[in-house]
Amino acid sequence: MDKTLCGQPELPADQFLYERRGPWPQPSPSYPLANAPEILNVPPVETMIWTQAIGSRYFQTEIGFPGAAAANAVVGGQLEIPSDAEFVRMMTNSVFARSLRPVAGSNTWISNFHAMELMEGDTVPGTFVRRVSCVFERNAGQFSCTRIDVANPTGRPLEVSPSDPAWNLAKAYALQGASYVGMFVVHPALHFPMDTVNAITKTAVPRNHPLFQLLHPHSAYALAVNNAVLETEDGVLSSNPQGTWFDPLTATGLVIKRLFGAGYAGLPNPPGLYPQYDYMNPWMDGSLPYGHCLRLYFDAFLGFCETVEKEILGACPNDIYVERWANYISAQLHGFPDGKAIFQPGVLTRALAVYMWDVTVSHAADHYSYTHDVTPAKPPTPPVVGTTLAAWKFLRLRVPPPQHLSDGAAVKLVGDVCPPDDLYRAEMTQELFLKPATIYPNLVQTTYAFTSLPLLQAQEKFHADLRLVAAKVAAVMPNFMPLEVSDTMKDYSRTISASVQY
Numbered sequence: 001m002d003k004t005l006c007g008q009p010e011l012p013a014d015q016f017l018y019e020r021r022g023p024w025p026q027p028s029p030s031y032p033l034a035n036a037p038e039i040l041n042v043p044p045v046e047t048m049i050w051t052q053a054i055g056s057r058y059f060q061t062e063i064g065f066p067g068a069a070a071a072n073a074v075v076g077g078q079l080e081i082p083s084d085a086e087f088v089r090m091m092t093n094s095v096f097a098r099s100l101r102p103v104a105g106s107n108t109w110i111s112n113f114h115a116m117e118l119m120e121g122d123t124v125p126g127t128f129v130r131r132v133s134c135v136f137e138r139n140a141g142q143f144s145c146t147r148i149d150v151a152n153p154t155g156r157p158l159e160v161s162p163s164d165p166a167w168n169l170a171k172a173y174a175l176q177g178a179s180y181v182g183m184f185v186v187h188p189a190l191h192f193p194m195d196t197v198n199a200i201t202k203t204a205v206p207r208n209h210p211l212f213q214l215l216h217p218h219s220a221y222a223l224a225v226n227n228a229v230l231e232t233e234d235g236v237l238s239s240n241p242q243g244t245w246f247d248p249l250t251a252t253g254l255v256i257k258r259l260f261g262a263g264y265a266g267l268p269n270p271p272g273l274y275p276q277y278d279y280m281n282p283w284m285d286g287s288l289p290y291g292h293c294l295r296l297y298f299d300a301f302l303g304f305c306e307t308v309e310k311e312i313l314g315a316c317p318n319d320i321y322v323e324r325w326a327n328y329i330s331a332q333l334h335g336f337p338d339g340k341a342i343f344q345p346g347v348l349t350r351a352l353a354v355y356m357w358d359v360t361v362s363h364a365a366d367h368y369s370y371t372h373d374v375t376p377a378k379p380p381t382p383p384v385v386g387t388t389l390a391a392w393k394f395l396r397l398r399v400p401p402p403q404h405l406s407d408g409a410a411v412k413l414v415g416d417v418c419p420p421d422d423l424y425r426a427e428m429t430q431e432l433f434l435k436p437a438t439i440y441p442n443l444v445q446t447t448y449a450f451t452s453l454p455l456l457q458a459q460e461k462f463h464a465d466l467r468l469v470a471a472k473v474a475a476v477m478p479n480f481m482p483l484e485v486s487d488t489m490k491d492y493s494r495t496i497s498a499s500v501q502y
């Protein structure tokens with residue numbers, strides 16, 4: 001690293017991207033204590049680039065996709081409620097695996113969608129939500145679902161088994177719970193806390209610093225994307241879902257944001273189920289294929305960031321910009337190391353790796369899996385246009401949850417619980433906001449403005465390591481998001497992105 005940075009704690013403002021007047025986190029206007037800090041003043045140039053690269057795609061989709069969305073909604077309504085095999089596949093071998101927790105000392109695993117109760121009583125008229133949990137047994141690596149517990153407001157949960165008439169309806173509620181907890185408890189914790197790191201890096205670290213050079217390529221689009229999600233009425237957090245024509249959700253934006261709080265501040269009850277966000281310890285359970293793949297990628301980031309840490313701290317062991325960066329961020333973000341802890345061995349490496357891995361692999365893989373795994377493995381009728389059918393996400397349910405084991409016996413098809421307009425909205429939202437739409441350069445094509453030979457060599461090694469990991473991942477989980485295009489997958493928009501851009 002350029003040693004002149006080390007001796008210059010007060011570089012002139014023009015050595016910073018936004019002359020030290022850049023974006024900075026503020027408390028969330030909606031839920032200041034429960035939700036992650038937000039960047040409310042996005043630099044105009046970042047908004048312009050977002051409009052050009054991403055916003056324009058939304059407008060084109062709103063004009064060009066409604067006919068296909070409607071046709072897909074008709075096909076989706078005719079789908080059967082997922083079979084038990086398809087249900088277990090989606091719940092355990094997709095992004096939904098993030099909710100699976102083992103019960104100590106047994107082969108039982110539970111996916112608990114307790115946070116659904118945060119929306120109860122505040123849903124779009126005629127739609128229903130309910131707190132549910134799914135109980136799985138794992139034998140020789142294979143999962144089976146033995147029971148779905150559906151909460152009962154007046155007593156003990158209804159324990160629904162596969163042979164009960166209420167089973168299909170219970171599965172629909174379980175998939176709804178998985179969708180909402182996945183999209184609005186787990187996924188926001190990948191998006192929004194990282195804006196604090198993004199903004200503070202851009203504002204407080206000089207452009208010639210390796211820390212800036214490392215993180216900047218992974219920080220494009222995200223501030224504007226997240227601001228658009230959180231603060232505009234044109235997305236899926238609208239105060240008038242029906243008025244948008246494409247919002248498929250079962251509650252208003254302000255109600256949905258309660259779930260964000262479960263993923264950031266956590267929920268006190270039941271203890272341990274929704275812990276407070278912890279920056280340095282993201283989920284990557286290596287005993288599940290999805291978590292194992294995330295972990296394989298994380299190790300590649302660790303190796304790269306270790307070299308960058310050596311370069312920075314080798315030149316300047318108490319680097320003032322690193323110290324300030326950590327102090328500024330740790331004041332805002334649960335679990336981020338402060339200006340003392342950041343200099344403990346390996347801490348800077350991990351803090352950098354978590355950011356880079358989160359905004360690339362961990363974030364993008366969720367979108368990919370939610371689009372490509374939470375859908376029929378082989379639809380009886382393929383989508384008319386678009387990538388996959390959205391019907392099995394069960395974003396709205398128009399039949400109340402079962403209160404008795406005999407309830408819902410007539411529920412056979414998706415259309416029995418969800419009318420065409422709700423499904424049309426789900427197809428629109430999937431095309432607009434859920435499917436991955438990666439912009440060039442993707443992760444493995446990202447280059448860094450390093451001006452040191454060891455760091456340029458580290459970049460080459462990182463790209464090679466990513467390709468090695470991709471080969472291992474393909475063996476563990478062939479359906480995991482691809483790193484790059486291949487002979488069998490030529491769609492660049494499905495490759496792992498370099499930043500949060502959807």
Ligand SMILES: [Fe+2]
Pocket residue numbers: 187191363367502
């Ligand atoms: Fe996202």
